[in-house]
Amino acid sequence: MLNELIDLLPRFSAFHSFAILDRTDFTLTAQIYIAPDLYVHLYTNAQKNKLNLALIHRGQRLYGEDAEGGIRHLHPFEAPGRHVPMSGPPSLEAFLSKVQQYLEEQGLI
Numbered sequence: 001m002l003n004e005l006i007d008l009l010p011r012f013s014a015f016h017s018f019a020i021l022d023r024t025d026f027t028l029t030a031q032i033y034i035a036p037d038l039y040v041h042l043y044t045n046a047q048k049n050k051l052n053l054a055l056i057h058r059g060q061r062l063y064g065e066d067a068e069g070g071i072r073h074l075h076p077f078e079a080p081g082r083h084v085p086m087s088g089p090p091s092l093e094a095f096l097s098k099v100q101q102y103l104e105e106q107g108l109i
Contacts, residue, residue, distance in 0.1 A: 001028050001044045001051075001092070008093055014100040014109050015040070032096075034109065040099060042092070051090045055099050063102065065095055077102060 002023070009015050015032050022029040026047045032040040037059075043052040054064035054075070064075035067090040073083045103109040 001042075001046075002030075004092055005030065005032070005042070008096060011093075012096050012100050014103050015096065034103065038103075038108065040096070051092075053090070053092065053095045055102070057108075063099065065090055 002020070005018060009018065009032070014034050016034070018030050018032045020028065020030050027045045028042070030042045032042060034040070038057045039055075041052075041054045041056050044050060048068055049070065050066075050068040052064070052066045055062045061075060061080045063077045063080055065086070066073055066075075072086040072088070072090055074086050076082060076084055100109070
């Protein structure tokens with residue numbers, strides 16, 4: 001996942017850097033920065049086939065996608081506390097694309 005993150009970031013103008021918060025043989029926790037109080041939080045666990053992604057602004061989740069063991073759901077922009085079932089595999093690239101589009105539409109970037 002780290003190599004994918006490194007490869008993807010230059011493709012998106014919204015994301016300028018990232019920090020690895022924790023890394024083990026199977027897990028990665030990182031923040032992908034847009035602004036000091038606006039970032040994507042990423043957590044992945046290869047053993048559990050788990051990927052959690054969340055757009056965070058001022059400490060609050062604005063949007064998110066979670067997947068574990070093939071079961072996936074999203075936390076929509078209009079109601080980030082809800083769980084909406086999804087099908088298909090999670091995609092960091094698709095998530096970053098959705099986030100960038102949202103940020104542009106909202107005038108946050």
